Amino acid sequence: MVLAHDTEASLLAAVELVNSGEDPETLLTLDQADAWYARHRYSGRRDRTEAELADLRAIRPVLRELLTADRDTAAELVNRMLADASATPRLVRHDGIDWHIHAVSPDQPLVRRVLVETAMAMADVVRGDEMSRLAVCADDTCAGIVLDLTRNRSRRFCSTTCANRIAVAAYRARRRG
Ligand SMILES: [Zn+2]
Ligand SMILES: [Zn+2]
Numbered sequence: 001m002v003l004a005h006d007t008e009a010s011l012l013a014a015v016e017l018v019n020s021g022e023d024p025e026t027l028l029t030l031d032q033a034d035a036w037y038a039r040h041r042y043s044g045r046r047d048r049t050e051a052e053l054a055d056l057r058a059i060r061p062v063l064r065e066l067l068t069a070d071r072d073t074a075a076e077l078v079n080r081m082l083a084d085a086s087a088t089p090r091l092v093r094h095d096g097i098d099w100h101i102h103a104v105s106p107d108q109p110l111v112r113r114v115l116v117e118t119a120m121a122m123a124d125v126v127r128g129d130e131m132s133r134l135a136v137c138a139d140d141t142c143a144g145i146v147l148d149l150t151r152n153r154s155r156r157f158c159s160t161t162c163a164n165r166i167a168v169a170a171y172r173a174r175r176r177g
Contacts, residue, residue, distance in 0.1 A: 002133070002149050003124060006100035010121035011134075011147055013040035014063050014114065019144045019158055021060045027053070037110075043095055044106030044113060055111040063118055067145055071131045074122055081119040085112055089120065137162050 002008070016036060020027035027033060033053050037046065046052075066077045087103035104116045125131060137144040137158040144158025157163040 002151070003121075003128065003130065004100075005098075007121045007124040008149060009040060009100075010117040011067075011125070013042070014067060014118040014121070015134075015145045015147045015158075016040070017056065017114070018060050018064045018067065021057070022142060022144045022158075027057055029053075041095070041097065042110070042113075044110070045108065046110055052110055055109070056114070059111055059115060062115065064145065066118060066122055067134050068136060071126055071129065074131065075126050078119045078123050078126065081115055082123075085116045085119075087116050087119070139166055 003011070013036070016039075017027070020032075020036070027036065030048055030050075030053055033056060034048075066074060066081070069077055082103065085104055085108075089101050089103040091099050092102045093099050101120055102113075102117075103120050104113050106113075125133065132153070133148050135146045135148070135156075136142075137146055138156035139158075139162040142158060142162050144162065146155055146158050148155035157166065
């Protein structure tokens with residue numbers, strides 16, 4: 001583990017949410033939102049309405065700005081997001097998940113919790129000076145975000161699809177060459 005487990009979990013959820021907006025869009029239905037919610041072991045309020053889905057889609061640019069900001073800008077964004085949400089961090093232990101931080105109560109709207117949890121995670125990243133863990137996909141045609149949690153920082157692509165596409169292109173270029 002490179003970062004605290006709840007930091008990693010929040011970042012993974014936020015990155016997947018942002019990348020769902022890449023072509024082909026993968027957050028169009030409530031079922032897709034359900035899968036994302038379950039995969040990242042979210043708890044707390046879930047309205048499961050079209051409005052909530054629209055809000056999830058709408059915060060993606062905000063999350064992208066935070067996840068790809070330079071360190072000083074990220075610090076400012078984190079402070080603003082936590083203040084806007086009147087965040088009150090506290091340690092909780094629930095559903096078999098060991099002590100971790102929640103900074104808004106579980107009855108707050110899902111979208112607000114996602115924003116605050118991402119901000120809390122980025123507070124950790126900024127403090128630890130681990131901004132280089134986050135980058136934009138090395139495929140020039142893709143704006144997906146890469147979260148590199150490997151020890152040797154070997155991840156360059158947002159997905160295996162992008163990694164494979166580049167590998168195939170490189171192979172073809174070699175054959176031509
Ligand atoms: Zn929790
Ligand atoms: Zn990519």
